[in-house]
Amino acid sequence: xxxxxxxxxxxxxxxxxxxxxxxxxxxxxxxxxxxxxxxxxxxxxxxxxxxxxxxxxxxxxxxxxxxxxxxxxxxxxxxxxxxxxxxxxxxxxxxxxxxxxxxxxxxxxxxxxxxxxxxxxxxxxxxxxxxxxxxxxxxxxxxxxxxxxxxxxxxxxxxxxxxxxxxxxxxxxxxxxxxxxxxxxxxxxxxxxxxxxxxxxxxxxxxxxxxxxxxxxxxxxxxxxxxxxxxxxxxxxxxxxxxxxxxxxxxxxxxxxxxxxxxxxxxxxxxxxxxxxxxxxxxxxxxxxxxxxxxxxxxxxxxxxxxxxxxxxxxxxxxxxxxxxxxxxxxxxxxxxxxxxxxxxxxxxxxxxxxxxxxxxxxxxxxxxxxxxxxxxxxxxxxxxxxxxxxxxxxxxxxxxxxxxxxxxxxxxxxxxxxxxxxxxxxxxxxxxxxxxxxxxxxxxxxxxxxxxxxxxx
Numbered sequence: 001x002x003x004x005x006x007x008x009x010x011x012x013x014x015x016x017x018x019x020x021x022x023x024x025x026x027x028x029x030x031x032x033x034x035x036x037x038x039x040x041x042x043x044x045x046x047x048x049x050x051x052x053x054x055x056x057x058x059x060x061x062x063x064x065x066x067x068x069x070x071x072x073x074x075x076x077x078x079x080x081x082x083x084x085x086x087x088x089x090x091x092x093x094x095x096x097x098x099x100x101x102x103x104x105x106x107x108x109x110x111x112x113x114x115x116x117x118x119x120x121x122x123x124x125x126x127x128x129x130x131x132x133x134x135x136x137x138x139x140x141x142x143x144x145x146x147x148x149x150x151x152x153x154x155x156x157x158x159x160x161x162x163x164x165x166x167x168x169x170x171x172x173x174x175x176x177x178x179x180x181x182x183x184x185x186x187x188x189x190x191x192x193x194x195x196x197x198x199x200x201x202x203x204x205x206x207x208x209x210x211x212x213x214x215x216x217x218x219x220x221x222x223x224x225x226x227x228x229x230x231x232x233x234x235x236x237x238x239x240x241x242x243x244x245x246x247x248x249x250x251x252x253x254x255x256x257x258x259x260x261x262x263x264x265x266x267x268x269x270x271x272x273x274x275x276x277x278x279x280x281x282x283x284x285x286x287x288x289x290x291x292x293x294x295x296x297x298x299x300x301x302x303x304x305x306x307x308x309x310x311x312x313x314x315x316x317x318x319x320x321x322x323x324x325x326x327x328x329x330x331x332x333x334x335x336x337x338x339x340x341x342x343x344x345x346x347x348x349x350x351x352x353x354x355x356x357x358x359x360x361x362x363x364x365x366x367x368x369x370x371x372x373x374x375x376x377x378x379x380x381x382x383x384x385x386x387x388x389x390x391x392x393x394x395x396x397x398x399x400x401x402x403x404x405x406x407x408x409x410x411x412x413x414x415x416x417x418x419x420x421x422x423x424x425x426x427x428x429x430x431x432x433x434x435x436x437x438x439x440x441x442x443x444x445x446x447x448x449x450x451x452x453x454x455x456x457x458x
Contacts, residue, residue: 002108007054007066012042014063015056022097040095057098057105065098065105069113091118106134110159117248120159125152139341139454160341161247164448166256167192167263167429168347169422171358175208177347177441178256182216184445185252185452190242191220192257192266194235195391198226200377203370204393206361226377226388233272236265243340252452260428267338267433282314290314298326338434343451345444346435354422359415365393366411374401392417 007015019042023035048054048068057065070092091113098105113120123146124131132155140157147153164187166178178189191197195205199222208218219242224230239255243266246253255263265272282290291307294316301316320326349357374397382389384398396413399405405413429435438444 001059002064002104003058004055004109004112005058006052007045007049007056009046009049011056011063011066012045015045015066016042018063018066018097018099021100025100035097044095055109057109059102063099064102065096065109067096067109068094069116070094071116071118089118090121091116092121092123107138110138111250114159114161115248115250117161117244119161121156122159123154123156126155137454141341160339161243162252162452163243163267163340163342164252164254164451165192165263165267165342165344166254166347167258167260167344167433167435169354169425170206170258170418171361172347172349172354173441174256174258174347175206175212177345177444178254179208179212179216181445181448182252182254185448186250187252187254188217188219188242188246188249190239190246190253190255190266191218192235192239192255192259192263194230194259194262195388195394196221196257197224197230198222198228198388199224200226200373200380201388201391201394203365203368203373205391206365224388226380226382227386229387231272232261232265235262236270236272239266258425260425260432264432267340267342267344268336269339270336282317287313290317293317294320298329300329301326343448344433344435345448346429346437347441347444348426348437348439350439355419358418358422362393362411362415362418371397371407392421 019035019040026035045054045066045068051070053068053070055067055069056063057067072089093109093113096106096109110120120140122135122140124135126145135157138159139162140159143156143158145153146156164181164185166174166181168174181187182189189208191208193205193207195201196207197220198205201207207221213221220235220238223238239262243253255266257263264270282293285293287307287310290310290313291302294305294313295302297320298316305312305316307313316326348354370393374394377389378401384395384401389395389398393414396417397410399413400407400410436444436447438447
C-alpha cells in the first residue's frame with residue numbers, strides 16, 4: 001500500500017537508483033525529456049530536502065518513487081507564456097519518477113498534492129507522449145508554454161480545484177440533489193443562498209432541515225444574526241475559504257443555491273472592495289474638485305461615474321490610494337472567467353409544473369408555521385427594515401403587520417413574487433453562467449460522473 005512522506009538524506013541512494021532507471025527508460029523508448037546524462041542529480045534532491053520540498057512514495061516501507069512539490073513561484077521558470085502561472089499561490093510537481101514496474105504512482109501523487117488546497121501545476125517536454133498521457137488522465141488541462149533555466153520549452157498543465165455547483169429556480173429540488181451528490185462523491189455543501197445564512201429564518205428560506213444537514217455537512221447556514229448585514233464580498237471570501245478547506249480534506253466542494261450573484265462572485269475572478277467610503281481627506285473639496293482629482297489619476301473610472309455621485313467618486317479615490325491602481329485598471333485585469341474547475345448543473349422543470357410546485361411549497365410553509373416564525377423574529381426586535389427580512393417569503397407580510405393587507409393577499413403576493421423571481425433567476429443563470437440544464441436528474445448525474453472521471457464533456 002502506497003504512503004507518502006518527506007524525503008530524508010538516507011533516501012538519496014535509493015532515489016539515485018530510481019533516477020538512473022528513469023533515465024534509462026527514457027533512452028530505451030526514445031522519449032523526449034530533460035532527463036539525460038546525470039540530470040536530475042541527487043544534489044537537486046538535497047536542495048529540495050533543505051527547503052522541505054522533496055517527497056518519497058513508499059510501498060511496505062520501500063521507497064518506490066520520488067517527487068518534489070513546490071509551493072509558490074518556481075525560480076526555474078525563466079519565461080512564462082501564460083498569465084495562469086502568475087496566479088499565486090500554487091503548487092508545482094517536479095521530478096516525479098518511479099521504480100521499474102511500479103504502476104499507479106502519478107494518480108496517487110496528484111491525489112496527495114491536491115489536498116494542499118492549491119491549484120496544481122506540472123510541465124513536461126512537448127514530445128514526451130507517455131508523460132502527457134498520464135498528466136491528462138489525471139485531469140490536468142493544457143495552459144501554455146514555459147521556458148526552463150536551460151532554455152528548454154515545455155508544455156505546462158494546470159489542475160484547478162474541482163467545484164460542483166447546483167443551481168436552479170426555487171422549489172426545483174436543489175437541496176436533495178446536492179445531498180445525493182455529496183453522499184456519492186464524498187462532498188460537503190456550501191449554501192449559495194442570501195437568506196439561509198440568517199439564524200431563525202428557516203421556513204421562509206427553505207433552509208435545509210436538521211435531518212438533511214445530518215446527511216451531508218453544510219456551510220454558510222445560520223452564521224449571521226437576523227439584525228446583521230451580509231455582503232456579496234463576505235460570501236465570496238467565506239465560500240472560497242470553505243472551498244479550500246473542503247479540498248484539503250480530499251472532499252468535493254458543492255455549492256448549492258439560487259442567489260446567482262453570490263454564486264458567480266464565488267466562482268469567477270471578480271474583485272470586490274470594502275474600503276471606507278467616508279470623505280475624510282476630501283471633506284473640504286467640492287464634487288467638481290474631487291471629479292477633477294480623479295480625472296488626473298484614473299480618468300477611465302469617470303466613464304461610469306457622474307460628477308454629482310460624490311460617494312462613488314470618493315470610493316474610487318480610496319481604492320486608488322489603497323491598491324496603487326485605479327478601479328478601472330483592476331476591473332480591466334479581470335477576465336470574468338472561473339477560478340476553479342467548476343461544473344454548474346441547473347435543475348429545471350416545465351414552467352407550469354414549477355409554478356404549481358412553488359405554490360404548493362408556500363402553502364406548506366404556512367402550514368409549517370411561517371407566520372409563527374415571523375412573529376418570533378419581530379418579538380425579538382427584528383424589523384422588516386433589516387436586510388434579513390428583505391427576502392421573498394418575509395417582506396410580503398409587512399403589509400399584514402401594518403394592517404394594510406389581509407393575510408391571504410400577502411400569501412398570494414409571496415406566490416406571485418416568487419414566480420417573477422424565478423424568471424429573473426433563469427435570465428441570470430442563462431446569461432451570466434455556463435450552466436448545463438437538466439429536467440432529468442439521472443441525466444445530470446451521468447454528466448457529473450463523466451466530469452468527476454475527467455472525461456471529455458461538451
